[in-house]
Amino acid sequence: METVNSSERLARLRSLMKEKKFDIYIVPSEDSHQSEYIAPCDARREHISGFSGSAGTAVVTMEKAALATDGRYFNQASKQLDINWLLLKQGLEDVPTWQEWTAEQSEGGKTVGVDSTIITAADARKLAEKIKRKGGGKLVGTTTNLIDIIWGRRKPPRPNHNITVLDLAFAGKKFEEKIEDLRKELDRKKSAGMIVSMLDEVAWLFNLRGNDIPYNPVFFSYALITPTTATIYVDKMKITSEVTSHLGKSVHIRPYDAILQDAMFLSATQETELKSRDQKIVIPKKKFIISTKASWALSLTLGGEEKVDELRSLIGDAKAIKNKSELEGMRACHIRDGAALSEYFAWLEEELVVKGSRLDEVQAADKLEQIRSRHQHFVGLSFDTISSTGPNAAVIHYKPEPGNCSTIDPTAIYLCDSGAQFLDGTTDTTRTLHFGEPTDLERKAFTLVLKGVIALDKAVFPRGTNGLALDTLARQFLWEEGLDYRHGTGHGVGSYLNVHEGPIGIGTRVQYTEVALSAGNVLSDEPGYYEDGKFGIRIENIIMAREVSTTHSFGEKPWLGFEHVTMVPLCHKLIDAELLTAQEKKWLNDYHAEVLEKTRCYFEGRDERTMKWLIRETQPI
DSSP states (O other), X not given: OOOOOOHHHHHHHHHHHHHHTOSEEEEOSOOTTOOSSOOGGGXXXXXXXXXXXXXXXXXXXXXXXXXXXXXXXXXXXXXXXXXXXXXXXXXXXXXXXXXXXXXHHTTTTOOEEEETTSSBHHHHHHHHHHHHHTTOOOEEEESSOHHHXXXXXXXXXXXXXXXXXXXXXXXXXXXXXXXXXXXXXXXXXXXXXXXXXXXXXXXHHHTEEOOSBTTBOOOSOEEEEOSSOEEEEOOXXXXXXXXXXXXXXGEEEEOGGGHHHHHHHHHXXXXXXXXXXXXXXXXXXXXXXXXXXXXXXXXXXXXXXTTEEEESOHHHHHHHSOOHHHXXXXXXXXXXXXXXXXXXXXXXXXXXXXXXXXXXXXXXXXXXXXXXXXXXXXXXXXXXXXEEXXXXXXXXXXXXXXXXXXXXXXXXXXXXEEOEEETTEEOXXXXXXXXXXXXXXXXXXXXXXXXXXXXXXTOOEETTOBHHHHHHHHHHHHHTTTOOOSSOSEEEOOSSSOSSEEEEEESSOGGGGTXXXXXXXXXXXXXXXXXXTTEEEEOBEEEEEEEEOOSOOGGGOOEEEEEEOOOOOOOGGGOOGGGSOHHHHHHHHHHHHXXXXXXXXXXXXXXXXHHHHHHHHTOOO
């Protein structure tokens, strides 16, 4: 990770700000669909700051520049930002949020500008209020992005890949049935319809997939669903004959860029006038629903908050509860993925320890992708592989790059966080290994993290429990030692969709308190511990919420627990068995027996190296 000189770009931005009469300009990470992971053409924050992490906001004044990000990226941002930038470490005491910092800088009536297509309506309102309270000027939204002007011809083009149809065997439910379910919800809410702006929601709703954003099988689009019509806004060049046949005559296709124009038309027809001799009666029509993730520009075009209902997405809630086919797909793809990881770790150990090969982090990651690609239904990776040795493992979202990465040290911790997209599901697994002799601290830290993984995996809780309530289960053993980690404990996972999927999760984020966990939810279980400059430890399994039987049924409500689907051994060398209880040892032995049973068929009689490694790593303790 290299520091990027941002002086020239900041100078050009400030020149444009002066021309547009902006004293402050905000550069969010997201695209027009609030995507966490974005296409290269939308990497505006990275272009102006040099920081390449997936989360963060840049704020530029005429004299200063600040970059705000969360604990996953403190280490990375400190390496990539040059002297022009102040790093706002979000979540630390006495560190302002980027909104607070912006408001402070706006004192004295200064004007703040932002691209209204890449900030949500709710965030814009909250920011405008903070600015007002500090004596700042107006928050001005514009659909002309100043970073795009600076970027000029060097800006990457918008992707234009073909859309594909997801077979019903994998989707588990016809798109017509999904739309009908949505219409029933719209009718219950007495709504005129819904504009769908999240890319994964459009893909899920219509059983379509794309390739416009790296690692995320989505395509640039919007959708409009009313009681009688269904419209997708997408570049027609992406529509193949297969997609046309799949959608039939019931779905209309409109140009992607027509969404704001059509939204304006919908706004203009939102009221009906009834005239009599002496009076005019205005009868408001039903409102349209947009997600709380929809852009400020879309909300304004529809007439603003008084003319739309901004809700947590109805589609997002439905998508998070996987159907029977999706759950079965998750089980199946994680067995294949687990086999790939075991083969990779066995190969890596032989290369480093037996052969004494010199491999860098990228070469190792490339080998893992090669192994994965041989498995059934493989489409691609679900995110950049985090292949990290020694101190690099302490960078939570480390990204090795060719020519700018480390040689793997067999005497140090090796952390591998990786995942794949399969037609039947999305995987995300982290394993921490040691090919030499770990220190006592490394073994203790690993075991404390493992205890947290087990505690969450074994949790039983009443329906209605949210992710915040479960978070302490995974942290408790680290907390007892005065230790912790600066990331969430678990995130939702899509079904051959985004590897990070809302609205559910396990952690301290406010949104995790808004949605209770339900049977059918798929999440990660991934506590960790990191010593900056030394080592990092993380263990990640994918777990699925399901109803469980209990001796009693207090409150006559269902009780839930988890089923783990990740099938990869946990490093024996790093486990301090003396720190485990009898129950935890049983869980570990049962887990390893399950891994061996479900993955050995990939190696018996055909891969002696991996078979020996697998048997060794799944031995009872």
